[in-house]
Amino acid sequence: MELYVVQFLTGLANAASLFLVASGLSLIFGVTRIVNFAHGAFYMMGAYIAYSLTIRWQTPLGFWAALVVASMAVAIIGVVIEIVLLRRIYHAPELLQLLATFGITLIAEDAVRLLWGPEDLVGPRAPGLSGAVSILGNAMPVYDFVLIFLGPLVFGLIWLMLHRTRWGLLVRAATQDREMVNALGVNQKWLFTGVFALGVFLAAFGGGLQIPRDAVTHFMDLSVITEVFVVVVIGGLGSIGGAFLAAIIVSQLNAFGILIMPGISLVLMFAVMAIVLVLRPWGLLGKQIVRSRNAAPPEGGAWKPLSTTGRISSAIAVLMAILLPFVLGDYGIGVAAEVMIAIIFAMSLQFLMSVGGLDSFGHAANLGLGAYGAALCVQYFNMPMELALFVGPLIAAAFAIVAGWFCVRLSNIYFAMLTLAYAQILWSIVFQWVDLTGGDNGIVGVWPSAWASSPQAYYWLTVACAASVVGALRYLTFSPFGYSLRALRDSPMRSATIGIHKRHVQHAAFVISAFFAGLAGVLFAFQKGSIFPDAIGISTSVDGLIMVLLGGFNTISGSVVGAVVYKVASIWLMSNTDFPRLILGVVIVLLVVVFPQGIVGTSRQLFERWQIRRRQSKPFVGTAVKNGGAA
Known part of the structure; x- marks a missing residue:
């Protein structure tokens, strides 16, 4: 029984940082409808910057100041990314937005390797919180109790911000109906920027909190993003309360799964996610997503059977492929x-x-x-x-x-x-x-x-x-x-x-x-x-x-x-190259901006526009002139 109590408390401590990251992702998706794959990268950057600051500020106040400063620095990076890149693709298909944020993830992975090196970094213990207390005869780190307290505290602050401020009212309204908020004269661009900054801050703060518990690595972004997606889906896309509840559920599944069913411990949280999606797709506390009224219908112009030229081109391509060896x-x-x-x-x-x-x-x-x-x-x-x-x-x-x-x-x-x-x-x-x-x-x-x-x-x-x-x-x-x-x-x-x-x-x-x-x-x-x-x-x-x-x-x-x-x-x-992800990420982001319909789709679109301009530039020849008669 004593071991179960400790596992339960450990699960609650893990839920705190997981909730911080998941709440940020849920906020961003609820308002902007972007499936932000780069959210794990912001979590990773927060951990790296906080590591650099905490090894210099070796005091209790300095430790927490380092986490806040690191989170603010990453939030500023997030604002720049949102203004420069994401604003251009808010009306693009959701999958194109996913592609752009994945490019950011690739850039971030190699950027931290370039700045901090490829080795894992072990951060310092939180000053004044490095000891342990005995719980029913088992040692429990003091820092875990701080996290257990911090999770509900942050949840309460976010709830107050969303329910007791005008900005929070606008955020909740945008979650329900973005077009109506825009019709009321609210500047959606800066509302989205503010939400994105808050979401990134929470992710970076969650990454910084992990320094005393885990090593800082350039793989931690992908390791956390999967769990975060699970939490957000179980709790409900756009629901902060749902993210809090789901973070506790997932963390307890991980804690007790390893203890009771180690052979299938990794399966449990994904099985719960699948069950929730089948029975209640919008999550435990979420609401059904309202699709945008301005969503563009699928383009059908590109769907054409192969012409004679297309068949010849395909045959030449296959022949060239055969001759490659x-x-x-x-x-x-x-x-x-x-x-x-x-x-x-x-x-x-x-x-x-x-x-x-x-x-x-x-x-x-x-x-x-x-x-x-x-x-x-x-x-x-x-x-x-x-x-x-x-x-x-x-x-x-x-x-x-x-x-x-x-x-x-x-x-x-x-x-x-x-x-x-x-x-x-x-x-x-x-x-x-x-x-x-x-x-x-x-x-x-x-x-x-x-x-x-x-x-x-x-x-x-x-x-x-x-x-x-x-x-x-x-x-x-x-x-x-x-x-x-x-x-x-x-x-x-x-x-x-x-x-x-x-x-x-x-x-x-x-x-x-x-x-x-x-x-x-x-x-x-x-x-x-x-x-x-x-x-x-x-x-x-x-x-x-x-x-x-x-x-x-x-x-x-x-x-x-x-x-x-x-x-x-x-x-x-x-x-x-030594940093292939950095270069590939830059290329992907550029392609998303330059070729929003993809390489083939955008090229075909540009070619069709060129044909239209060419036809329009030709002088109109009237029927009478063409036949040689008088008007």
């Missing part, structure tokens, strides 16, 4: 094979998102299921590669039949978050089921058959698979099934009136997308000769989103271009 060395061929696998993965996600209108944050689950399914079949049943190429995707599709039944009942951000929960549950199982999957040691020795063992032969296999997948998905896009999907995406109510069953059609699309993503996973496993849990991680899902959005959200060929550009750029930067 004759001009590249083994390393270049290996990179080209990775690009082909990335094309398959991106196309499978593009079909789900662009055609089906279903934004998935957990598409890596399907890639990982295909890869692990094939690897386990090879390891335990000595299955040949040829058979595994079919079995792996079928395993991914089989899991998608079950998961998709729940997922397609939701839409918009709720669907995206449930797919994230699905992927994280699978990642947790793979990571902790060591006897079957090898845990973080992975599965090794997954090699292709003899005929495909050379780099050239395996590359040609990936080219054949990529060309087949692109052709199949393009055919499906312009089939009656594809038109039904796009009808549901553009106008669900009208589609229902003509007899299109929303759940059935979208469920089928979910399974088809999973099948092709599973194929990408099988090819990935055989190329690498192994598979590890990070293939199912959130970073892999984000990679897929980046490839789709970089190429162009509303184009068929955009995913191909996006996959080639992103994969080649990331591999080249990783091999030739």
Whole structure:
């Protein structure tokens, strides 16, 4: 019993810093509707700056002053980012905003490595709070009791600010109806800036609070952002009270999960997140999100079957891909094979998102299921590669039949978050089921058959698979099934009136997308000769989103271009620069600003505008003049 009490108190202490970060993210999303993936980066920057200040200000007052000053410094950085970048894309699709904030995360990761070095930093203990007290015979750090007190205190201050000030009234009103607030003459830009600054301050303060408890690392942003998303979803997007309650729930699950059920401790919080999304998508204390009245309808101009020129161009592209091994060395061929696998993965996600209108944050689950399914079949049943190429995707599709039944009942951000929960549950199982999957040691020795063992032969296999997948998905896009999907995406109510069953059609699309993503996973496993849990991680899902959005959200060929550009750029930067994430992040942010419709989408838009200006510049020739007669 004594140990349970200590675990409970430890969970409450962990909930304090988790609540601070989650409340900031919830505020930002509630008002601006931005899924701020960079929130973990602000948490990390707060920890690093606070570390530098606390080692200089070695007094009790200096420690807390260092946390406040560090948080204010990060808040100023956040304000600059909001004014310079995010204001430009507030009316852009939510996924484009996610891409921009992910670019900020990449920049921040390498920036802290550049300024503080790659080593983990161990901060000083909080002056005057470094001792421990005995709780039922077990030692409990004094600092943990400070955190337990600090969590409710900050919650109370935020509640007072939101309910007893005019600014808080405007924030709550903007959470419910941004257009009405704007119609009342409120300057939305500065309201958004203020909310963003407060959210960033809370995240940075939460990072600073962790210095006496954990090492400061440049990986802490990604480690915290997943838990924060879970807290925000369980509590309710935009609900501060919900974030407080969910932070306690998640922290207690982590504390007691390790103690009581260590084998599935990582699964628990994602399972709770999935259950909440299925039963109450808007969270325990949240409210349903009101979509913007000014949301632009999906653009349909780019959806055209291939013309004769397009077919010829596609054939030339495939021929050039086939001939690549004759001009590249083994390393270049290996990179080209990775690009082909990335094309398959991106196309499978593009079909789900662009055609089906279903934004998935957990598409890596399907890639990982295909890869692990094939690897386990090879390891335990000595299955040949040829058979595994079919079995792996079928395993991914089989899991998608079950998961998709729940997922397609939701839409918009709720669907995206449930797919994230699905992927994280699978990642947790793979990571902790060591006897079957090898845990973080992975599965090794997954090699292709003899005929495909050379780099050239395996590359040609990936080219054949990529060309087949692109052709199949393009055919499906312009089939009656594809038109039904796009009808549901553009106008669900009208589609229902003509007899299109929303759940059935979208469920089928979910399974088809999973099948092709599973194929990408099988090819990935055989190329690498192994598979590890990070293939199912959130970073892999984000990679897929980046490839789709970089190429162009509303184009068929955009995913191909996006996959080639992103994969080649990331591999080249990783091999030739010391700070690849910094450069890649800058490139992503610039592409978001310069190519808001993606590389292909924006290029096509500019080309169409050029054609219109060219036609308008031609002199008008009247009919009478053309016929040589008098007017």
